[in-house]
Amino acid sequence: xxPAMNVVxxxxxxxxxxxxxxxxxxxxxxxxxxxLLHLKIxxxxxxxxxxxxxxxxxxxxxxxxxxxxxHADVPHNVYTILGLIGVEPEEEFVLAEDRVRYKxxxxxxxxxxxxxxxxxxxxxxxxxxxxxPAVFEVEEALRPGAPIVTHWGNNTFMxxxxxxxxxxxxxxxxxxxxxxxxxxxxxxxxxIEQAPTETTACIAVPExxxxxxxxxxxxxxxFSLDNTAIILQVPGNKLHxxxxxxxxxxxxxxxxxxxxxxxLAAMKTSRPVRYAFSRSEEMQxxxxxxxWRIYMKDGVMADGRIIARKVTSYADSGAYSRQTPYALxxxxxxxxxxxxxxxxxxxxxxxxxxxxxxxxxxxFGITMASFAIEVQMDKIAEVVGLDPWSIHFIxxxxxxxxxxxxxxxxxxxxxxxxxxxAGLVGHELPARFRAMTSARRPEGGV
Amino acid sequence: xxxxxxxxxxxxxxxxVMVKPMTTLQAVLRxxxxxxxxxxxCRQGGCGSCxxxxxxxxxxxxxxxAEDVAxxxxxxxxxxxxxxxxxxxxxxxxxxSGFQCGYCTPGMIMVSKALLEHNPRPTREEILDALAGNIxxxxxxxxxxxxxxxxxxxxxxxxxxxx
Amino acid sequence: MVKLRGTGLSAVNYPTGMNxxxxxxxxxxxxxxxxxxxxxxxxxxxxxxxxxVIGQIAAEALGVGMDDVVIDTADTDTGPHDMGTFASRAxxxxxxxxxxxxxxxxxxxxxxxxxxxxxxxxxxxxxxxGNILVRGAPDRSMKIADIAAAAQFKYGRTIAGRGVYMKPxxxxxxxxxxxxxxxxxxxxCTVAEVAVDTDTGEVTVLSIRSAYEVGRQINxxxxxxxxxxxxxxxxxxxxxxxxxxxxxxxxxxxxxFSEYLMPxxxxxxxxxxxxxxxxxxxxxxxxKGVGEMTANSPIPAIVNAIYHATGVxxxxxxxxxxxxxxxxxxxxxxxxxxxxxTTPDS
Numbered sequence: 010x011x012p013a014m015n016v017v018x019x020x021x022x023x024x025x026x027x028x029x030x031x032x033x034x035x036x037x038x039x040x041x042x043x044x045l046l047h048l049k050i051x052x053x054x055x056x057x058x059x060x061x062x063x064x065x066x067x068x069x070x071x072x073x074x075x076x077x078x079x080h081a082d083v084p085h086n087v088y089t090i091l092g093l094i095g096v097e098p099e100e101e102f103v104l105a106e107d108r109v110r111y112k113x114x115x116x117x118x119x120x121x122x123x124x125x126x127x128x129x130x131x132x133x134x135x136x137x138x139x140x141x142p143a144v145f146e147v148e149e150a151l152r153p154g155a156p157i158v159t160h161w162g163n164n165t166f167m168x169x170x171x172x173x174x175x176x177x178x179x180x181x182x183x184x185x186x187x188x189x190x191x192x193x194x195x196x197x198x199x200x201i202e203q204a205p206t207e208t209t210a211c212i213a214v215p216e217x218x219x220x221x222x223x224x225x226x227x228x229x230x231x232f233s234l235d236n237t238a239i240i241l242q243v244p245g246n247k248l249h250x251x252x253x254x255x256x257x258x259x260x261x262x263x264x265x266x267x268x269x270x271x272x273l274a275a276m277k278t279s280r281p282v283r284y285a286f287s288r289s290e291e292m293q294x295x296x297x298x299x300x301w302r303i304y305m306k307d308g309v310m311a312d313g314r315i316i317a318r319k320v321t322s323y324a325d326s327g328a329y330s331r332q333t334p335y336a337l338x339x340x341x342x343x344x345x346x347x348x349x350x351x352x353x354x355x356x357x358x359x360x361x362x363x364x365x366x367x368x369x370x371x372x373f374g375i376t377m378a379s380f381a382i383e384v385q386m387d388k389i390a391e392v393v394g395l396d397p398w399s400i401h402f403i404x405x406x407x408x409x410x411x412x413x414x415x416x417x418x419x420x421x422x423x424x425x426x427x428x429x430x431a432g433l434v435g436h437e438l439p440a441r442f443r444a445m446t447s448a449r450r451p452e453g454g455v
Numbered sequence: 456x457x458x459x460x461x462x463x464x465x466x467x468x469x470x471x472v473m474v475k476p477m478t479t480l481q482a483v484l485r486x487x488x489x490x491x492x493x494x495x496x497c498r499q500g501g502c503g504s505c506x507x508x509x510x511x512x513x514x515x516x517x518x519x520x521a522e523d524v525a526x527x528x529x530x531x532x533x534x535x536x537x538x539x540x541x542x543x544x545x546x547x548x549x550x551x552s553g554f555q556c557g558y559c560t561p562g563m564i565m566v567s568k569a570l571l572e573h574n575p576r577p578t579r580e581e582i583l584d585a586l587a588g589n590i591x592x593x594x595x596x597x598x599x600x601x602x603x604x605x606x607x608x609x610x611x612x613x614x615x616x617x618x
Numbered sequence: 619m620v621k622l623r624g625t626g627l628s629a630v631n632y633p634t635g636m637n638x639x640x641x642x643x644x645x646x647x648x649x650x651x652x653x654x655x656x657x658x659x660x661x662x663x664x665x666x667x668x669x670x671v672i673g674q675i676a677a678e679a680l681g682v683g684m685d686d687v688v689i690d691t692a693d694t695d696t697g698p699h700d701m702g703t704f705a706s707r708a709x710x711x712x713x714x715x716x717x718x719x720x721x722x723x724x725x726x727x728x729x730x731x732x733x734x735x736x737x738x739x740x741x742x743x744x745x746x747x748g749n750i751l752v753r754g755a756p757d758r759s760m761k762i763a764d765i766a767a768a769a770q771f772k773y774g775r776t777i778a779g780r781g782v783y784m785k786p787x788x789x790x791x792x793x794x795x796x797x798x799x800x801x802x803x804x805x806x807c808t809v810a811e812v813a814v815d816t817d818t819g820e821v822t823v824l825s826i827r828s829a830y831e832v833g834r835q836i837n838x839x840x841x842x843x844x845x846x847x848x849x850x851x852x853x854x855x856x857x858x859x860x861x862x863x864x865x866x867x868x869x870x871x872x873x874x875f876s877e878y879l880m881p882x883x884x885x886x887x888x889x890x891x892x893x894x895x896x897x898x899x900x901x902x903x904x905x906k907g908v909g910e911m912t913a914n915s916p917i918p919a920i921v922n923a924i925y926h927a928t929g930v931x932x933x934x935x936x937x938x939x940x941x942x943x944x945x946x947x948x949x950x951x952x953x954x955x956x957x958x959x960t961t962p963d964s
Contacts, residue, residue, distance in 0.1 A: 015746035020839035029557030030545040032492020032532040039491035146866040169792035176795030197934040199860035229702020253692025256558030258664040288497035339637035342799035347631035383628035383918030415796040429829035430807035501875030556665025595850030596883035
């Protein structure tokens, strides 16, 4: 490849910049359509309940009410978003049937001539609910006798017969036995909202040729189209998704929540339908970053080498798993961090609770692992009596090292990156760390 | 309560709209008049993406009943964009990469516009003060502050240009 | 009031691409008769600047200027399949697909150029400015626009290219966790400096200074934008944000931006960075993904800095003033206890 580049490596101006600074960039709800209807959701006021009855009679009398959609209107009402990549079982209800599993779970969709009318009708739907015991804490959810959230009898996602994604590398217990120090930590993090400044939204428009155009701010147009086609049981060629301009995502717009119902409503009414989250729906109902609890135990030698790491992680998936099973596998692949640790054991659990579902967010599965690992590194430095820089250099992985998930390290540059950071902050590194590189270790070297 | 006609001046042009009581200025601008640079990040006064100028002062259009602007001057991002090219403040946002997704940008530019109109040479503190009600989730604010500083240095406000 | 200062260190890696792979992206390129190239995709721009970066990659790979590339994306009637913008995958996957499509389109251009310029293929070269030249014969060159027009009107040929990139899906051994989760890894090291007010428990982040290794920067200004924006989000995660402040109690959940805490422009510290480039073996021009990871390393760096400032270890997020004050109280109690226990009995 030619070393001389014409445009790669240059800070050329953004092609969408003028649109952004003039406000001409067209975001999803900036589009208008004659006859546009508005869709709003009747949501569960309880964390866990049996649905005994839904009375729409008063809602139907609200001026501007067009129609209601219930689970009976949804052709394939139980789905799992990662079904497209083979994840099973189907578990989430587009609209609740006989039970709600989290506060805010959708029960009925109301379509009306105006947003105000839709909200008024939503307020007039009468729900007859029988409250059920709920569970909100990951380890409580795993105890015998805990309220069961799922429809298969326990509160974990199952990974090929295991209740967690596991990594087993070397012999952790033997290494702990010979370690000079054991350093332990329990790391807890709370749910976080992606909070893009533009809320999740779409407008589904019936076309003259019998197809439906769906304008959406999804992060993944085909992922949304394919899931919509499954839920509505229509051939994909009936659907035309248009997107690409997204007012922030951070993972919050990878779920497929608004498109199936808006498209169904457009099919049932032959009118364009808008379904846009309010800010409070974005905060209180849409997926968050999971809360995590991470137990981390490291066996460390007096010279600072970490010889064993045991991790048990619980991600609070909420009532449905959405993308979280994927996150735990990604977490398990990365919970040793960028370090060469010869003995590693990881159990990563995707746990169901009666909480608003969690799903993808920036750094998915890894952000909180990095938090735990790096606080742990600081503790190790203190226990061993070395400075934090030294602990990082001593344990940094190199090309050719074996990761716990049994892939050889390649493209390693941790050492060079840390050297550059030390230079940036004016930290004087000892000669042996200045001389280190991420190059493959000599045969038999450590 | 019935609808009523409200007349105001939008970007120098008189407009007349029929509004129901308590309809927000944001809804009127976006959905009746098509001024979609007025964004709707929260519709509860928490993000600043809907900021417009009313009589030169930055106002959250999502909280303001449209009736309240009767007879007043309303300025949106569309109104400050020249027919050809860009306002120097818009150019400064481009030059400083003062945006990523662009959704908060109209509000950021409008509060900055008001600041520079009143105070062509703001201190950094004054810029931070002006931006305090506007949320950006992408940029970390620094590029936005840099854009406003850049605009002030370039003399983006009319008063400054005369100097 | 005492302000305690401390510095914290962290280092992280971050994988590029959907975990375990199996996440294809396609690109289609065709030339118009005016010589511009339409690059059809289905990737989305979340604000990170995907259209710009992919435009740069397309222009580079086609050998034309940026103005001659049109990015047409995220319309499923025209754009071929793409898995989506997440997992720090878009520039890596889509960029590779675009390079493959551009190579095919270049071959089609060269087919026509051979005939038009009456030159051997091995003597033809792109100047990167929209022309094809005959090596050693400066007067014999043609604009790509003219070649594209000739292809359509004189020869009846298409100038087009198809590209796809997919890292094949890797299975996971359910017993050992053996798997191939990533395409490459980017790295970061962050040093954060904080001041902690011992009366209020309030943390002021004074600086976040980082080194990033991102393979190849397609657009350095956009990479820096990610680093600065990510530092803000990391700081926000470390000290402010949650939808459930009393987790696991689900009550008191914020409804809007008035209740959901985040730092604003006032709270932003000095953010500095250096960017290293060690091209990856499989990214377009050596790219590694940088979008997500920029929020990761600031979090533990800030939490470690709080410890070094105060002696209070906090193993939970967000680190609220309440947690810091309780930690300071616990330390003070422990110190008093130690004092009394060493005092001889009276």
